[in-house]
Amino acid sequence: MSYQALYRVWRPQRFDEIVGQPVITKTLKNALITKQISHAYLFSGPRGTGKTSTAKILAKAVNCPKQQDGEPCNQCPICLAINQGALNDVIEIDAASNNGVEEIRNIRDKAKYAPTEAAYKVYIIDEVHMLSTGAFNALLKTLEEPPAQVIFILATTEPHKLPATIISRVQRFSFKRISATAIVAQLEKILAAKQITYDDQGLKVIAQSAEGGLRDALSMLDQALAYQQDRVTYENALQVTGSVARVELQNYFVAVFRHEVATGLAMVQTILSQGKDAHQFIEDLIDYAQKMLLYQQDQTMIPANELAMLGERFPTMAQATDATLIYQAIETMGQVQQQLRATYQPDVYLELLTVKLAHPKPNDLVAEVHQLQQQVTTLQQQLKPDLQREKRDEQPATSTTATPAPRTTVSEKPRPLKADLTAIFQVLQTATRKALTNYQQHWEQLLGSLSVTQRAVMHVSKPVAASDQGVVVAFDYDFLYEKAGHDQELQTALQTGLEQVFGTTVPLLFVAQAEWPKIRQEYLDRKQPKQAIPTTEKTVETPLVTKAKDLFGSELIKIENN
């Protein structure tokens, strides 16, 4: 009596029928044609991207006596038996339920025996990341001494949970999310075969909502067809995916970008009362915002029929809105989306999101920079004489145009932070290019060990010189430099991070990027008499410059004439 779900009916039986993984299927077919079969494969990738289907096709293809161009025939007794799950030599194991050592040992013992009916015994271990540590060890032993005529295919959505020792012993294929275009094409194919008509936009909504998983898309198509059998409409697609019409998204953005919190809140309340899914709503909003960015960059990126769907105000809004604002909105929405997963109260989060989008946080980086710039302009006007003097005092100033935050004049700042020149000079004396590269390469990783707010402070920082005595870290923005310098908690966290990432703790010496060339110059001046600095415009490689390049990397060295 049960209805066969589309994703089961349309399960691919040949490599050519696998959607959206052309590189993988081609590689596998070539391996089959040239008879270079590996004894162990790892198929990793998001759900619904074809891992298990590919594994089964591979099991058929290696065993099919009528295999042609790497494809199984799907007609011989072997192929048919595998399709029915009735061939004893092709064994599917669900690691989630059989995750113990015993089960894997059992496999090891049985794998020793030659296949009975087919050429190869094929073990397909699904959800392999669920194996216990003991079971992984047992599996590793088998992979180390693979029995002849046995192939292992491991499949997982979470490859990072596998021990490196296992990964190094298998041939790995990473399945990609399937593009919306490829999903739409497959949906069209199925609907054509079923002689069902559809709205293009309806299929697009489904494909988008499937997030790269064909199985998700087919489940949603199933649902849409359950509502209306003879046609897939845009409305049905919106309904089954819980999506909101694009025009409503447009209206929402218009409201929040105009700071109309009340309108935005009312829209959110209506959308939720219609039983729409909060998670999907944010997903749709993010997608819409990304389209705005895309359109800003290149109008031709969005085809005319899709443009029409985005609402009549889309083009103007996309062009009139500052890209940084859109980026910021996308980030905010992403954060809220994460929080939504764990809550029963999506409405609070959506209301919060609305207020946030309508009133972008002034202490967000972009806004803060804007604010500071404004402050600077005002101060410059008020304190013209002072500032002029200060500028003169600072000669020789660097040629950088970075915001000259007048540290001495902004009253609410805590005591201005002075770079520790003695310590910095010590580092410079022993600095090496190698040490610097090492810190530069793993800087992101170090930042990754910090909390979100700490990362926000540090994300404009970069190591500019390093030795085993310490690392000099420059900050693009003065105010973040100040913040970091005064934040004891952050510095402790950085030390912990250093130990984790580099295995050592060394002092981190902060400097403002704007100050850095000056400090560097001062160091070089002290080391060598002034006349060594070339006085012509031409760049002459003096030993000093060479040493400097060695220390700082050539991209950072600019020779300045005083």
Added chain:
Amino acid sequence: MKAAQVLTAVEMQQPELEHHFLQVIAKHELSHAYLFSGTSGVGKKNLALLLTMRLFCSNVQATGVPCGKCNECLRIAAGEHPDVLMVKPTGSSLKVDQIREVRREFSKSAVEGQQKVFIISEAETMTTEAANSLLKSLEEPPTHVTVFLLTNNYHRLLPTIISRTQVVELAVQDQAELKTKLKQGPLPHSTIQLLLNLTSDARQIERLTEDDWIVKSKQGLERWFRWLLQGDWQAFLTVQTNLVPLMRDRNDQDVTIQMICFLFQEVLQVKYQGTGSEQLAFGDDYKMMQQAANSLSDQQLIAIIENVLTISRFQQNNVSFQNILEAITLKSLREFQ
């Protein structure tokens, strides 16, 4: 619950979905796995029971509705049918052993007829192991099996589970009837407003109104909020003296956190939408709400609500409830002072 009650309940709560699914069954197009998602009291379990009754009923009505009187219907509603397996969490989660049991049952043939139905409640509480164990069964279920997974938030399930089911979201239906019924009782308007915000589940309402619990906790929260508003440390003490003693069980704690969220949500609504006192659950002292709306900046309000939400999540990690409320109070005080 009796079979007839199930039928009436679904007819009242989810008439559209009932109609839809009865048609699907009539056309023999029922899929093998469904995920019913919706807040508590929205009628997930009853819908699943009704559809199960329809599948087994020996006397299906001309309208396509199960009779609710035959032996099959009665046993299903009573949870006594051998081919209908109902699973719910033991303790706080659905464990892998329970799912293994389901899998074993899956593979056995039906005791009486040709089909089996599994109804798994609170599916979001499945441990990762349990969920992974269920995956395979959902992928290739035997043809005679139908699975209904019930959850109050399907995003908390593994994506791989979700994609193997058809997700059906059950929206809260019109609460008008419930409201009329509550209005006949002794509860003040604002309390009814609060109750309807919290749930549509009659049993839950009964529990919350027992011994005036909801009235007392609402008062306790309002007192707490008044101290907060003044930036007074008394707010901190109120947690221990007024709020914590009221908690009878985990459910009360969850509801209290929810109420705190509503409270600040309403401040937000007063601030931006000028929502009037009669539409609010915490509108009795409207001056208090206005004062909060006016004195808090966007950033402060956002910070407070985010703190409440973030801190309340620790409840899932068994942090003591008093600690949670105190942490919320401390963080909020900082914004008010």
